[in-house]
Amino acid sequence: MSAPSRIIVRGTFDEPNLASANNGKANWDRGSTSPLDQKGTTGWLARLYGGVQTGDDWARVNIPVNELRIPEFKAAQWTYDLTNAEVYGINMVIWAHDPNDPSKRIEITQAPSHADLAKAAGWNKHILDITATQFFFFGENTTGTDLTAGTQYTWEQFQADVLFNKWTIYRITLEYGWYSTGTFEDAWVADIKLNGVVIPLGPSTGTHRKTVLTTKTIVGGANSAEDVISESVDPGTDWDFDFGGTGYITKAIISLATTAKAFRSVLDLYSFPPTCNLKDNVASDGPNAADLPNYIGSIEFMAMSDHGGESIAVVTPSTVGKAPLEFDSPKLYGVLTDLDGGTWGNVVLSIFLTAEMEDN
Structure with a gap:
């Protein structure tokens, strides 16, 4: 239709x-x-x-x-x-x-x-x-x-x-x-x-495109594989994306403000603030049973690369990473997890999510 x-x-x-x-x-x-x-x-x-x-x-x-x-x-x-x-x-x-x-x-x-x-x-x-x-x-x-x-x-x-x-x-x-x-x-x-x-x-x-940016200065300690990445050791915070409607995430960019990093990561998205671990440099335990009813899905970022500037990774429907991803909540709450382990640095980390929004 x-x-x-x-x-x-x-x-x-x-x-x-x-x-x-x-x-x-x-x-x-x-x-x-x-x-x-x-x-x-x-x-x-x-x-x-x-x-x-x-x-x-x-x-x-x-x-x-x-x-x-x-x-x-x-x-x-x-x-x-x-x-x-x-x-x-x-x-x-x-x-x-x-x-x-x-x-x-x-x-x-x-x-x-x-x-x-x-x-x-x-x-x-x-x-x-x-x-x-x-x-x-x-x-x-x-x-x-x-x-x-x-x-x-x-x-x-x-x-x-x-x-x-x-x-x-x-x-x-x-x-x-x-x-x-x-x-x-x-x-x-x-x-x-x-x-x-x-x-x-x-x-x-019927549709329109919208990009939402969330930026944090991360703690940047030495992570183990599957540690949460945040700007707070305690209590930790999620990554909020206010789209103001429903739609499909069709593009995601992660950008670390330093060169020569090749980390992989995954962004789990929820329709309600999650109860799982949000603390930086602590093992992820999400999605957990309490958060599953609000779990939207995940965006998997491939290894970052750089061209002399920031280290970035891009997810689109033509790459690995699980785009497009449907969501039915006007605001999304994300938890970012390091898949490899390593020292990201005490620098700015930015995540851009672009969605095709439904005009309803």
Whole structure:
């Protein structure tokens, strides 16, 4: 049976989609833990990652608009969660054209550094003030406007302009990136409302891909074969992967921040925090009888190798390692075990799990 798709009823605003370029990435996300489970009408969020900023790295939410006249667009609001405080907030870009000649078009950009646009770590909100001087435009074939490209104006001035007041909006985007230096870490967009209309967020294709990273600075003592690997001798901790839904793990990468290591390991995954041993450098006793009802399966990493950098191993459906691995819990709890024994070192160990997520 094919995956169900959403039925679209065309109105002023159509179903949103995501886009990114260069170092930016965008995907749909459902967090099962606070604060990502508290926002949005559908439970879905748009995850935007700006990445390393070199001037043309970005991620965005695209919202198609059915030829809404510029004077008729009067209100907007959205919320967004920033991992870190940034120099730019999540800003709006309004794409418009002459409805009778699409070669005449403009991009009206809300200045992402504007003081009214919040940039603090954590959840922020923005309610559009059409009287604030914060929008500038660039475009093609704009002869006849009283406004100057690159100069900031209020939205009211665009609405009243002799040329643009006849033009229509064909797309509205919420943007993250476009800076020249530093790294824009993960941000999540939710609660979008345009002209009082709630924009439901989420994918419509039946599946989407999501990668979750967990990193620990491991203790790094001399392990025996089948010892647990953790960053804590006592009490020990598991490796958590919050996917926010169900799906199939199709790729796994383990990366040790040192060269010339060739260890094999296995990652046992559970749908509930396991009761088995979690202490580093102590023999694994899992999966045990108490944890079996919550046991999802295991990912077996082949021997690591390096190309002059970190020691890594990769599991895919075309390699050994037991991928794809189905899971039916929004959050997975892992226990990593050394299969060979050896000294891993007191260094950073990273595990990336990539899954094809079911949109249900």
